Amino acid sequence: MTLQLRAQPLTAAAFAPFGEVIETERQHQFYINDGKALRYHDIARAEALGDDARVAISLVDVEPYTLPLAVTLMEKHPRGSQAFIPLDDKPFLILVAPRGPAPAPEAIQAFVSNGRQGVNYHTDTWHHPVVSLGGRQRFLIVDRVGPGDNCDLHPLPPGLLEVVNH
Numbered sequence: 001m002t003l004q005l006r007a008q009p010l011t012a013a014a015f016a017p018f019g020e021v022i023e024t025e026r027q028h029q030f031y032i033n034d035g036k037a038l039r040y041h042d043i044a045r046a047e048a049l050g051d052d053a054r055v056a057i058s059l060v061d062v063e064p065y066t067l068p069l070a071v072t073l074m075e076k077h078p079r080g081s082q083a084f085i086p087l088d089d090k091p092f093l094i095l096v097a098p099r100g101p102a103p104a105p106e107a108i109q110a111f112v113s114n115g116r117q118g119v120n121y122h123t124d125t126w127h128h129p130v131v132s133l134g135g136r137q138r139f140l141i142v143d144r145v146g147p148g149d150n151c152d153l154h155p156l157p158p159g160l161l162e163v164v165n166h
C-alpha cells in the first residue's frame, strides 16, 4: 500500500522547523541606493561548518518532474545549510523531514513553492533532491563547499511513498 502525500502551499510558518522561506513577504526591508532599490535584508542564514569550509553560490538546471512523484530518496547535509532559489518563476516541490535519524515516511512533509519563493534548508535537515514542476528550471544554490562528506543519503523502497498533487 503506497502512502500518498499531498503537498501544501509553502509558508514561512509551516516551513520554520526545516528552514527559511526566501521571499519578499514579511521581511525586514529598507530602501538603499538613494531610494532606487528596496533591500529585503537578512532573510536566511547560510552555514558552512568545519575547517576550510565556505559558503558557495552555484546554479543548477533541473529537468521537470511529473506527478505522482515516487519518493525513493531523502538526503541531508550535516556540515551546512542549502538554499534553492528558483530563477524561472516555475513552481517546485519541497519534501522535508526533521533532523535526526532517517525519517519514517509519515514524518515527511511536502510543500510547493509558487515559483517566487526559495527555501534554505537548515543544516542537517532531511530533504528530497530539488524537484522542478511545470517545466525545466534553473535554480541558484547557496550551500557549503569544503572538505569532508556533506551528503547523507536515505533510500526509500519503491512503492512506499508518493506525492500525488501540487
Ligand SMILES: NC(=O)N[C@@H](O)C(=O)O
Binding pocket: 075, 082, 127, 128, 129, 130, 141
Ligand atoms: N547536491 C546538490 O547540489 N543538490 C542536492 O543536495 C539537492 O538537495 O538537490
Ligand code: NI
Binding pocket: 075, 077, 082, 127, 129
Ligand atoms: Ni541537498
